[in-house]
Amino acid sequence: MRDWIDKYVETKSNEHTRSAYRADLAQLVKFLGAWNHPGVPAAANWAGIRPEHLQEYRFFLQDRGYQDTTLARKMAVLRTFLNFLVANGVVNADQIGDLPPQTVVASTPMHLSESDVARLLDAANQPGAANRRRDCAVLTIVYYTGLRASDITKLNVDDVGPRGTSLRMPDGTLKALADEPAQVILHHMRENHTSLHNPVTDSWTSPADADMPVPLFPNRQGTRMTRQGVWSILKSCLGRSDLDPSINLQVLRNTHFRHNP
Secondary structure, three states, X not given: OHHHHHHHHOOOOOHHHHHHHHHHHHHHHHHHHOOOOOOOOOOOOHHHOOHHHHHHHHHHHHHOOOOHHHHHHHHHHHHHHHHHHHHOOOOOHHHHOXXXXXXXXXXXXXXXXXXXXXXXXXXXXXXOOOOHHHHHHHHHHHHHHOOOHHHHXXXXXXXXXXXXXXXXXXXXXXXXXXXHHHHHHHHHHHHOOOOEEEOOOOEEEOOOOOOOOOEOOEOOOXXXXXXXXXXXXXXXXXXXXXOXXXXXXXXXXXXXXXXXX
């Protein structure tokens, strides 16, 4: 059964997607392997799959208490995988029956007020905080552009336009920045990207010469920051403020779209 999972997963280009899909489908295989329902034979292979197996699997996932969004993702993966099997002649449509999508109840995304954003950026730029310019710049760019953490890490020094008035986005488009705070802090990062303090060793480091192009937001070793590094910056800044410590980067991105409809 895992052979067909491998074939299906390899059709996905993103490594994280492949890993997530493989884990979701491995859970299905484990469930089928433990099948013990009178009147419905176990599925020794995909050709033996029946609508009853899939319906019971849905109930199994619901009983595990997954959030609606997680359950919807798992069922979406299952549907696309079954369609893949049908397209390759492994099963027929009658075997899988009707597998309706999982309904997700829409909710209003949490966002910050303008005063909350100001307090967060003030905490990031707090005098005495290590690398406060960089940390404030990271959160400022998330707020003014709505970029994801993975996109923030891809930005390079030469992506910043003259005087910080524009920023080349990861997809190659040029975004004009009319907001003065964003312009000022981006211009500073462009002109002073070598000034990074490591409080552990009490030393200053520069971006590695071999790492070209030069990352706009380097870590303490001077190499490209990771997504975890971006998340850590937010967590650290929240710890220096009186804001809810459970705020995450998605909340800050939601705030961008809320304030810039």
